[in-house]
Amino acid sequence: MKGAPVPEVMDAERVTRTLTRIAHEVIERNRGLDELALVGIRTRGVPIARRLAGALKEIGGHDVPTGVLDITLYRDDLMRNAVGPQPVIRKTEIPFSIDDRRILLVDDVLYTGRTIRAALDALIDFGRPRSIQLVVLVDRGHRELPIKADYVGKNLPTSLRQSVQVRLQETDGIDQVVIEGES
């Protein structure tokens, strides 16, 4: 990390509390958990989805199946990537049928909306879910597509020069959300 100390907008406790709150909202809005399934978008949507599954089990007493989605092959910038090498593809693992399920699509940061567009296309290639709802830990604004989250952990107004980093125990060894760069 470069420059002055970066502002931490969420710490570990805050992340945990936020996910618990979202789990409550999910239960409130979806009568019964038996049709629900979680799908985390690689990379950091995956641990968030797993934690939500844990919270839903604790609060609602129901095991919600959880899958992993890699959207690389659906990206709209795939073959026009001027910044670096071809993104590495990793496995998509959705070990259940998504037909007629209510899917909770989970990601860490909602920004332009392009990742979610790709994820929706990818999901629909797996079947016809009854509905898809979007869960994000942070919404930082600056949408380029008409996409909106159903559950938001924290709304975080940012400038385009900033970048929002979500770090999680499972992938980065620490739970925190920080903003990098000048406002």
Added chain:
Amino acid sequence: MNVDAPAQARPPVPSGAKRLKGRHLLGIAGLEPSEITLILDTADAMKEVAARPIKKVPALRGRTVVNLFFEPSTRTRTSFEVAEKRLSADTLSIATATSSVTKGETLADTVRNLEAMAPDMIVIRHGSSGAPHLLARICRAAVINAGDGMHEHPTQALLDAFTIRAHKGRLAGLKVAIVGDLLHSRVLRSNLLLLNAMGADLCLCGPSTLIPAGLDRPGVRTTAVIDEALDGADVVMMLRIQQERMHGHFIPSLREYFTLFGLTPARLRRAKEDVIVMHPGPMNRGVEIDSEVADGPYSVILEQVANGVAVRMAVLYLLAGREAEESIDV
């Protein structure tokens, strides 16, 4: 995942290489072990696409791939075609029997004419060693070698390695016996380079008339006794007797070949208990392999075919990315 985030926000990459160094895949020679691992890891992810209800992803939408086959092929050609279609590329297959090649056009002219249609990639199989290399020099498209003469067949070696890794979890330290016509086999050459680079222990076996000079190197032995090769093997790879390339008397008769070198259930008992038996196809049953082995519990021959599609998808995807980088550099 944050598509538009700066480079440092990209997820960590497990393996060493993130891209292929070259724009073409002409052979295993020239690939580094980290690049081989990248292709196999990418193929792992591609394999999942085949299990979906809709077996198609939009990654190569709008790309044109020409399959140019100057030699008969069913497995490799259809495998490439399926891989291209699963990635949403537009494909065009040219078999020489129906092309102007029969009217005397040279390879270079055929390709220059095809180039005028601006394909992004050309997959070529040719009876002459080095034909893909010639192509790579004269055309703008990325070239993939689908077998050239007695030289190399890189995607076959990659799919073999993928199949071995799927069963054994690794390549390094495995005992691999490769038995058959070593002299005429491009599959052997590519497998030899790949498995040797990845640290496997190779024992190559065939009639002494069909063992070319210069195969021995650290990690590679040759023998004319099949039992010696099979002893304690983790993997047995059988090669086809290539009668169409034999312009001379290399073996007395196919029957004698089977007696001395054919893989029978009795012989296979010398190998490890969890041995896998492979064959690149097409098989000559009763010549290099007994039907009982080919259809038996140790055989992974049909798995190899299925894995071929995933590996070719990986190669197409990775090369398409290289090409995109290049066009931006210019």
